[in-house]
Each structure stands twice: as structure tokens, then as C-alpha cells.
Amino acid sequence: MRESEQRHVTLRISAQEEGALMELLNFMYSSSLTVTTAPALLDVLMAADKFEVASCMRYCSRLLRNMPMTPDSALLYLDLPSTVLMAEAVQPLTDAAKQFLASRYKDITKFQEEVMALPLAGIEAILSSDDLQIASEDAVYDFVLKWARGQYSSLEDRREILGSRLALCIRFPYMTCRKLKKVLTCSDFEHEVASKQVLEALFFKAEAPHRQRILSAEGSDSTNRRFIERAYKYRPVKVVEFELPRPQCVVYLDLKREECAGLFPSGRVYSQAFHLGGQGFFLSAHCNMDQQSSFHCFGLFLGMQEKGAVSFGVDYEFAARQKPSQDYSSKYKGNYTFTGGKAVGYRNLFAIPWTSFIAEDSQYFINGVLHLRAELTINRT
Template sequence: MRDFNSDLFDLRTVIDSDFSRSASSSSDADFGFAFNDSNFSDRQLRIEIMGEASDARHDPEACTSIADWARHRKRRREDIKKDTVSDLPGGPEEQILSCNQPDMDDLEGCENQEEEAEAMVEESPSGDEAANSNESDWSMDCSTVVRVKTLHISSPILAAKSPFFYKLFSNGMRESEQRHVTLRINASEEVALMELLNFMYSNTFTTTSAPGLLDVLMAADKFEVASCMRHCSRLLRNMPMTPDSALLYLELPSSVLMADAVQPLTDAAKQYLAARYRDITKFQEEVMALPLAGIEAILASDDLQIASEDAVYDFVLKWSRAQYPKLEERREILGSRLARYIRFPYMTCRKLKKVLTCNDFDHEVASKLVLEALFFKAEVPHRQRALASEDSTNVNRHFVERAYKYRPVKVVEFELPRQQCVVYLDLKREECSNLHPSGRVYSQAFHLGGQGFFLSAHCNMDQQSSFHCFGLFLGMQEKGSVTFAVDYEFAARLKPTEEFVSKYKGNYTFTGGKAVGYRNLFQLPWNNFMAEDSPYFINGVLHLRAELTIKH
């Protein structure tokens, strides 16, 4: 006759794929008929429900919103005493597990999950030892049992759904042969545990509210039921999300082994926050009040509607100074958490100089970030694209360009023989396409002789207003009575030679706030300029160059 552990292993082999499949899969077996039925059970589960000081019974349905659930959970964390494993006399056939432990986010991480599970299962004392143990345990425990529930359970079914129960029933110790198991839980966990046990048999819930699903999710995390966590995660994702719920999902405590089960939910929360606060200037007060997890979700997005990466840097400094007034804490948060989301390679050189002298950053951290950014700026365009492509799958995405309002430029400055700067501006084909019929795009500012300039690309009508065409202009930022004379030249790189070819040159005396350029830079109608065989797009990118020289 085969022993129990062999049968358990065989059944686990059949159902074990549940750990890697969604609980709603059509191939999941439905054992609902066997739930709490002695005919299909090999053990009894005694659930001791402990009273709580602040709230003897928690009904998740009474929480009408995510905010209510979060407030209730916070009070619970503050009031629940950190219990240790307690042994109660139960005879040789009974095994006691104290599961009214504090929430996972109140505990330090455990490096060895298996040792932790085994530590929770201890041999029951007998005789005088049992009596002494009982007296000692109860004298230290301020909680009392307010209710007891007894259920018939099938250890193979529970073991197939949960590594926690699998280790409990198959660890080779005396406990694995006992037919009575006692779980001790808080009153606030009772409804969720019953939902969880029902799910482990039938793959269904009776609760439909977000607070109820969150309680079940926490219970599933505690007992390592990944299929239930995935199911809760999917149901929560299908509910309308709010800033409060998104932030709560990002901060849900879960063990390392179970984190993958809720990853789709946390990813959805990040996407929601990134989309809602895409324009951080529009929701400035709201964004400034967000916690760190929310700020990280927003900064990780490529789609921020932001003028430039300089503005991202300024925002991060403003937020961190408001949230972390102590310099040491602020340096730690910036260096270990937030700096990774600032894309320093796309900041202007002027702002990078300020990073080096910014007291909010540790000097070594700032030097490393700026050096990395300058090396990237010095790379040739095709190498920059390769680095961005390699970095596109990373979380930090340092080398991936956002959709800035002002396009980044690469600037090379010369002092001799005359003050001069060479500015490189790259525009993607889709960016140019979006300019039609009357759009324009501006570059980041660059400086020559202490004056700020910018480039702007336009879709114009030609001088006879007969067709659309591509134009390029040079503007000066300063307005007023400033007078500044420059020689300038516009060039574009052609394939296959990849050489820059001069397209237009001239000289102009700026008097403040004006721009000069050429309405039809390539002397082509728009459709010809944008054609698939256009010589001006190299791998889908238009490479432009402007040379400015101070005129003496």
C-alpha cells in the first residue's frame, strides 16, 4: 500500500501547474463539492478566532472604499501585537499553528522561507510540559479565543494550491501525520480566510468589493496561494482605478516568492499614475503630495509632457526638498531611489554643471551621473541609438529619450579663432510627419557669447503659397533692446555618404525676440521631402546641423 506522502506527491504533480497558471484557467479542477465534506477529507482544520483590542470583527464589505480599507488596515497594524508561535496542548494527534501574526510589511525579510515554515510547526508537549507550556503561553497572550470553527479539509487539495500547506503536510516530521491542525487567526482575518479556503477548492469568490478582494489577497499572500493572488489581482485590475487605489496597490506588502502574482496589478497602477499625471505641471499641488512610490511611477514614464529633462531634474529636487527636509535623508533618497529615473544624458550641459555643485546630491554620485551623461553626449549618433535600444528594456532607461516639448540638441563650442558653436538637432520621421500642415517643434536652448538661442522646425507654405514645405529657423531667446550679430549656416546629412551638406547660410543682427531662417530648406514640396526614398532620412532620422559664429 502506498504511503500518504507518495499519494500527495502524485496529486501535486497533476495539479501543480496551478502555481504557474491563472486560477481562471478552464483546466483548473473544481473541487467545490469536497469543501468541508468529511467524505472527501483526511484532516480536520480547527480555526481559533482571536479577539482584537480595536476591532473584534472586521467585515470587508463594511469598507465602502479603498481609502476605508487602507485606514482600517493602518489601525490594525498599530494595534495588533506581534505574536510568536504558541503551543497549545492538543494531544499527539493535534498540531497548532499561530497565524495571527503581524502583517508582512511589519516584518523584516526572511532569508530562508523553508526554515520559517518549519519553525512555525512544533511538536506538541505532553504531560506536565504541556500544562506548563499552556500556562506560560496564555499568561503572555493578551488575546482570547472568541470563536472556533472546525472544517473538514483535504490535505492534497490544499497542498496542491499552496507551498505553505505542501511543506506543512509533507515535511517528514510527526506533524505531517497528524489529522488535526489548528490555525489561530485574528477576527479581522476570518472572512478572508474562509474566502481563501473556498477558492482553493472551487476557484471562485463570493466577495466582489475591492476591500474584500484586498483582504483575500493579503490572506493568499500569507498562505502562499499564488493562483488566488493572481485571480484577486485580475479582478482588481478590472475595477475603476483611482489615485488612492493605485498608490495602495504599489505599496501592498508581499513576499519575494509571491510578488510575481501581483505584478500585473502593480504594473497597471504604475501605468494609471503615469497617464493621469502625464502633465505634472497641470497637477502640480497633487503631484507634490504623492508618496515616493507614486513619484517613481511617474518619472519612469517615457511619455511625460515636460519641456526638457532639465525640468524633470528641477521637479525632483523640489519634491525631495519638500518631502525630506533633512539633508541626509534627502541625499539617501536621491542617490538610491530617484536619481535612476532622471535621464541625465538628455539634460543640458549648463544644468549638468549645476548638478556637480548641488548639495542635495552626494558628490561621488553626482560626478558619476554627470560623467556618464557627458560620455553619452560625446558618442556618435548611431552609437547613441544603440545605447538607447539596449537600455529600452531596463526599468531606469537612462539613455531613452522622452517626448520632450523642446528637442534635445548636441552642442560643440569653440572660443578660437572666433566664438562659434555647432549645434546638432535630430528629428524622427514621425516627428516631422506630425508637423504637417502647420506645426512646429522647438529645440532646447543653447548659448553663444552669453546669449540664448534655439532652433525651430516648421511646416510652412512656400512663398507662393502653392505647396507645403519644411523650414528651419534660428531664434534668440532674449527680448528687448539686445543687439547680437551672427553668421549662421544650416546643413543636413545625406545618405549614403552621411556627410553634412550646406543648405542655407546667411548673417543676421538680432534685436531681441526675433528669428531668421529659410521657409523651404530642401527646396522640395512636403510630400517629396517625406517620401520613403527621401535622401534626408537616415534610418528614419533627419540629421540637421546649425553653425553660429559671432560676427565682428
Template sequence: VFLLGTEESALMELLSFIYSGKLTTNQPTLLLDILMMSDKFEVVSCMRHCSQLLRSLPMTTESALLYLDLPSSISMAAAVQPLTDAAKEFLANKYKDLTKFQDEVMNIPLAGIEAILCSNDLQVASEDAVYDFVIKWARAQYSRTEERREILGTRLLPLVRFSHMTCRKLRKVLACSDLDNEQATKSVTDALLYKADAPHRQRALATDVLTSRKYTERAYKYRPLKVVEFDRPYPQCIAYLDLKREECGRLFPSGRIYSQAFHLAGQGFFLSAHCNMDQQSAFHCFGLFLGMQEKGSTSVTVDYEFAARTRPSGEFVSKYKGCYTFTGGKAVGYRNLFAIPWPSFMADDSLFFINGVLHLRAELTIKQL
């Protein structure tokens, strides 16, 4: 049997390992060749040894992609699973800021994209941005409609967390020609059912091993909202914003959290939670604000009310209400929503955190358009 130079070197190293249990090299390319030669002859112990050595070496994007593309047989896959897991973790960590590396990630092959999209720590504006990226990447990589639809349907769409997308984007999913209509309809229907589900049921789905990847929120720049809209007698909506205790803790001493946009009578609004000083600059406190997206000459008058769930009973207690005319994208709110200093707000026995979550509600009504 004629062997190439690299194959001969790998075979000699494999024979050496079989007799001595050791390898004489730590070169990544040769170790990879030895690993594949070990797979060919089903020498599991050598595969495992090569995997351990490769994991101990500095990893790069190129090496990580090679590890994800290893032609290991199914029976031998367990021996290199730690290596492929390490490669996936490396890619997920390196490219977790998807916006920052979007141009670079556009050239990463499918296996690498899957590793990145599986991450809960993906830092994106919202799940809408994840969906947009997936469609853009698929269109760039697969020019044939049939192939693109197959890849999206079987490999990528299952990694998109439709339940955390906005309703506006979900409507666009239904109209996307790159997707199988039946699959798109099912994804959107499941997402809407999740949004309408009770909070305790949503938490159960996010913590269940079988469904957690589908329903767990990522590290979104803009926090998801639940919004209920009414058209009569006036345009009105109720926006619910949930913040975890650890998210609030990271606000100190001057951080901010922004919600996704929500719309009322054609106007875009958002909520923002702040840690700031009180009016007299005496202590830090928790503030909540309502902002309007549109800037310029747009003028909208809104009746608003802020409330918070302060007890496990589920009842929301009104904190502040008022009327405000938005012009030029300004915001209205309260620097000290709970009228207490920050340490008291974050205390372990605080009534504001129900099961470790702060539940906020903003009610808006536009009486004149």
C-alpha cells in the first residue's frame, strides 16, 4: 500500500504508540493525522491521547473548524468528543459578539455557525438579529434555493429561538421565500403559544433539559417584552418587562438595560432600567424610564403608568402615573421607582424580586393622534 509522507509518519507514530503508549510529537498537524489514522484502525486509546494533546495546545479559528470537521466514525466519536466540544466552546466564546465579528463570521462554514448559534451567551441586540444573520449567511453560502432551504430547515432554523423574537419579525418569517412554509408556520405558531403561556410554564420550558436550548434567553442587548395591545376606546398597550436579580445587580453604579421596542398606534417606544443617583445625589437607586424611538418633529401625548409586582400573589402595585408629550425622542420616568436606596432594593429579602425576578409593567394610552 502506497502511503504519502504524512500518512507514513502518522502510521509510524501510531505503531510506536501501540507498543510504548507514547507519541514522539506535539505538532498539531501531525497529531491530527495520527488521530485520523487511529480512527481508521480503530485504536481508541490513541485517538483519546491525541485528543487530549490537541486540547492542551492553543486553539485558533482554523484549528477549531478542523476539529469540527474530523471524519471520525460514529463508533469512535466518543474518543474525540471532548476535543470537538472544546472547539465549539472556543468558537462560541470568540464570536459571542456577533455584531462585532459579523463580516468574519460570514465566511465561517456551517459546522462553525452551528457552534456559535448554540450558545446562550451570544451577545446580540435581540433574537431578531440572530434570525436576520442566519438568512443572510445562508443566502451568501448557498446560491441554489433548494439547497439553501434544506440547510435552513434541517440545520439552522432549529437553533433560532423564535419564542424570543418580536411579533413584527415573526410576521416576516411567514413571508420569507427561503423557508419551507409549513416549517415557518409551525415555528411562528409555537413562538406565539409560548408568548401567551403562563410565566411559570415559560420558566419550566426554559429549565427543562429537552427544551432549554429552544426557550432560554440569550445575552440580549435589548430585553424581551410581553406586550398586550388594545385599539378601543383609545390606542392602548401594556408592556411587561422581567429583569433577573443578577441583571439588576450588574447595573450598579451607573448601568442601563434597554428593552426591545414595542409599538402603539404606529409609534415605537421602549423601556429602560437605570441605576442612578436620587434627585439629591444622596444615594444610588433603581429608576425606570419610558422612551420614544422616533426623533425630530414627531409629537405624541401619552398617559402612562408604571407598576411592579411586589408580592408572590402576582398583583402589580402602581408606582407612578402621569401624562407626557414626547418630542424629539425624549424620555420620561422616575429616578427612584421604589423610593428606597439601592442596597435595600437589592436586599435578599426584598419583596420586589419574586423567585429572583423583578416584574415591571408599563401601561400606555394615546388619546389623540
């Protein structure tokens, strides 16, 4: 409450504000409050904001943070008036509310109906998290569209909320090129918004890995984390496609050392899908036993997604970057006639035991990253 040269000051308040104002006055003299419930503390917080008593705002915020958080209370804190939300004293409270929602709903597939009913502030808190457990960024995009269509029946309103708010929650650089093409033709986005996001995503994909890491590091300190890779259930890949002289694609899959270490003794990690000849394929990295079942080793496999009668021959080659040259070195070549749901590969890609592969002096980890490459060509002979 600002000081004034006037000796008598008249405050005009509503009847509902009287209790909160009395608590505020009491706090100014005693630095304590008598109310202990969340609704009452929120009323005092609002009064403290109105009369600019920052110390009381901090006090209320701290008390509210120390109370057990629920989805309803978290959403209530995020729904405070904008003037309150912008106050520095309230930031720890809103940050805690966002963190609670992001943690509770980090696997949105388990809470589909509940999450679909959340308001915009809740959706933003969940989708802004790096720890979101989801198959891919394509799935994030699909979820955002589904939620927006369910909440905003008007196309104009939907475009506004997608363009100004929710597009910031989608990490377009980690979407597949096939899905990015669909973004350009999606009527829910303004064409200018879609074009800007897709162009930025494609530029990021074209950057050298070290430049991508720099952009990711720069984004880690900002509110817009579009260049930060989430912990996807299916690992992103970079794909280069050729149509002539034969349909071919070159697929790059990078795995961090800790990801590989987590595969022991029998784990698997799958890549996101990529396409060749109209068919969906994926790579899978395994920790498995070698052919004689004598020791654990690193295996790499190529699988076809679709099940059905479709079959065609594919020539494939697996390679990995290797010290000291750090160039890609071919590790396995083969050809296989794929039918839906089948997979082919090599159980011991590097012809060494797992302990040698994962060792600190391993020649296959460069700056803590295993760089794999798969070349696929349709065999029409």
C-alpha cells in the first residue's frame, strides 16, 4: 500500500474483499496471517496484489506451495488474473503448479479423457515439459489438434489459439518430414504460421549435429524449448531419400551412451518410422546374446511396420562412426525380401562383447554418442 501525504485515506472495497483486506492489514503489522485454507489465502494474495504488498504476496505464495497440490488447485493457481501471474512473488507458486501437472500427466496416453478435459493452461504446462513420455513429436502434434478441435468448435478461434499459444508447445524440428508435409495442408493452422514452423524445422534438420546441439543449448534457458529433444519412446532419425536410379534412403540414428547402457541385459530401443517404396520401416537396437549365446553384445535390426501381403526385396547396409577417423565404417551388408511385420539384422554388429562396446575407451562412442547409419535400397532384380 503506497504511502501518501494525506492523513485520511478512503479505501473502496467490495463486501467480499473485507475479510481479505483485514488479513492484509493484520499481516502488515504482525507479518502473519490467521487464515490457513487455500481459498482464503488466495483471497489475501489477490488483495496483496491489488494494494501492492509484495511481502504478503510472497508469504501467501509460500504457504500455498507448502500445501498438498491437486490437479484442481494447480489449475486454480494457473487461472489467477494476469496481473497476479506476472508478479515475481507468485512465480514460484505457478512454477510448482506447472511442474505438478507435467509430472502427473507426463504419460498422457494413460489419462486420455482426463487430459482432454483440461483447460489451455494445463495443456501448456504438460506439453512444455521435456520429460513428456510420448512416442514421438508427431504424436504431440496429433494430440494438440485433437484437443483444440474438441475445445474450440470455431475454426477462427482454433487458429488463434493454435497460432498464438499451442504452436509454441509443439517441437516441430523433431517431427518427421512426412508429418511436416501434413502441417502445411492443415486448415487448423494459418498458412503463415504453418509455413514458418515447417521452414524452421527443416532448417534445423539440415544443420550439422554440432549446430543442432548449440541451438538446443541456447533453447534450454528460454521459455520456448522447441529445439530441445524430449525423451521419446521412439528415437528420432534423420532420413535422406533418393528416387533414382532406384528408390533408396539413408537413415541416421544417434544413441547416447546412457541410452545404450540402459539396454543391458536384454533391452531394446526403437527408432521412429521412416518410409521406402511406400512402406514403413524402423530400426531397433538390442542388447542380446551372440549367436552362440556365450556373451552379451550390441545388435541392430531393420523391421517393416505394415503387416499384410506386401513384400519386396531390400538391399541394406549398417554402418557406424568409428575412432580414430570418426568416419562411417560398414559393419554389415545383406538383402532380404520383407513381408509385413518381419525384421532382419545382426545380433553382434561390432563383433565384440558388450563390455568392450560400452567401455569408456570404446571406439564407437564419439563425445558420448553412438552414430549409426542404415542404407536401404529396393532390389528390383
